[in-house]
Amino acid sequence: xxxxxxxxxxxxxxxxxxxxxxxxxxxxxxxxxxxxxxxxxxxxxxxxxxxxxxxxxxxxxxxxxxxxxxxxxxxxxxxxxxxxxxxxxxxxxxxxxxxxxxxxxx
Amino acid sequence: xxxxxxxxxxxxxxxxxxxxxxxxxxxxxxxxxxxxxxxxxxxxxxxxxxxxxxxxxxxxxxxxxxxxxxxxxxxxxxxxxxxxxxxxxxxxxxxxxxxxxxxxxxxxxxxxxxxxxxxxxxxxxxxxxxxxxxxxxxxxxxxxxxxxxxxxxxxxxxxxxxxxxxxxxxxxxxxxxxxxxxxxxxxxxxxxxxxxxx
Numbered sequence: 001x002x003x004x005x006x007x008x009x010x011x012x013x014x015x016x017x018x019x020x021x022x023x024x025x026x027x028x029x030x031x032x033x034x035x036x037x038x039x040x041x042x043x044x045x046x047x048x049x050x051x052x053x054x055x056x057x058x059x060x061x062x063x064x065x066x067x068x069x070x071x072x073x074x075x076x077x078x079x080x081x082x083x084x085x086x087x088x089x090x091x092x093x094x095x096x097x098x099x100x101x102x103x104x105x106x
Numbered sequence: 107x108x109x110x111x112x113x114x115x116x117x118x119x120x121x122x123x124x125x126x127x128x129x130x131x132x133x134x135x136x137x138x139x140x141x142x143x144x145x146x147x148x149x150x151x152x153x154x155x156x157x158x159x160x161x162x163x164x165x166x167x168x169x170x171x172x173x174x175x176x177x178x179x180x181x182x183x184x185x186x187x188x189x190x191x192x193x194x195x196x197x198x199x200x201x202x203x204x205x206x207x208x209x210x211x212x213x214x215x216x217x218x219x220x221x222x223x224x225x226x227x228x229x230x231x232x233x234x235x236x237x238x239x240x241x242x243x244x245x246x247x248x249x250x251x252x253x254x255x256x257x258x259x260x261x262x263x264x265x266x267x268x269x270x271x272x273x274x275x276x277x278x279x280x281x282x283x284x285x286x287x288x289x290x291x292x293x294x295x296x297x298x299x300x301x302x303x304x
Binding site: 035036037057058059060074075095096097098099 | 192195196199200203278281282284285287288291292295
């Protein structure tokens, strides 16, 4: 009986996971890098949403956190990532330490 | 007119004096531009032409790239090396975009007393840096970077941005300003870290 319950549980988690994955194709948020700033500087998104950074500044930048790193974004270039885990994600420009931003993933 | 030309001569002379006396910063002392604006409301913020402003901007970027390249090789501290690398990257990016704009606008940069003073100040700085090693090199390079970016920022605010006549040139200079302000902040941080190490 226990095993049956367990397998049902696994099955229901599996079923739950489907819509979660589907919602990964959710919203895309845009962050503009300009004037040595991330705008908006703070952003609240849902799990599965995508954030895209576009460098409209005159110098190269990065969007770097513990869970993602855009690498060098030359002026005019964009980079995006999908956020799969809940929590606060502070990030910064690897080149310019005063440039910071944060994403709250709900 | 007389006042204007006196102010102009004063600005240039001051720039040159600073350059030769201190071997750094030749944009003209911040103080030189301020009384000019205060004395007469009709005076232009700058007597420089757009081609002269373009040359000053190009020279300022090239100067910081050259110093940065030297510091990338010679700096002792990891932070100073990283800062130097950033200066090379950022000022190269700005220079590239400035050159593209000037080409588009068909503006041919033109030398002026200010750009010449900047270049001779830079030459003196490089010569001084080449004689130094280790911590002494780091200190001289970073101190100079703080002063240079402060002067560049003052020049942008008081002379170059208000003086630019072409809207696109003005917009480019305005776009450069936050980068220079961030560099100044960064250079000051590196400077205070170096001071702590002693």
